[in-house]
């Protein structure tokens with residue numbers, strides 16, 4: 001399945017950029033990966049998810065990209081070659097497009113490693129005309145929604161914490177205020193609601209409820 005705008009170079013290679021669950025759970029075979037960023041977009045928890053991290057009644061909040069010329073978004077680009085191209089596109093079409101409501105764009109990816117040239121990469125973006133797009137909300141409102149949602153692959157908190165973990169580990173110099181203020185607000189909710197012990201990251205990362 002080749003989405004309309006996928007560019008596969010003459011060496012039969014394709015790069016796929018992930019900035020949400022794809023940074024910690026690609027779940028497709030790839031040849032190699034690079035940490036880096038794409039310019040002109042900011043990551044926002046403005047997309048709804050009524051399948052993986054939420055349900056029809058309580059849709060979760062997951063990452064999408066919003067155009068902003070001043071911003072850049074950090075994540076991971078995966079190189080797929082030969083038969084991996086068709087396999088990954090088929091898999092991601094179901095995961096991201098059919099079940100997730102994302103569309104595909106080609107963007108310029110800039111590797112973090114010095115001296116490595118920019119690459120064209122496929123990215124999955126949920127736009128505001130998408131039926132399950134939730135749009136802007138305060139960090140506290142987003143945190144309150146994430147704190148109570150879970151879906152077919154686990155808790156919405158796990159999605160948030162694993163992404164924050166990725167950024168702390170691989171992009172420690174990057175200030176992602178939106179991501180970290182939502183994470184802090186979620187932990188604050190657990191701290192203040194009836195003294196429930198804040199879920200430590202280990203238990204969250206274990207996908208505990």
Ligand SMILES: N[C@@H](CCC(=O)N[C@@H](CS)C(=O)NCC(=O)O)C(=O)O
Pocket residue numbers: 017018019020021022023025048049052053062063064095096099100101102123124125153159
């Ligand atoms: N397209 C973004 C977001 C992808 C994403 O988080 N998609 C959701 C679908 S709504 C997903 O695959 N979730 C799997 C999970 O949460 O386990 C990325 O490149 O990482």
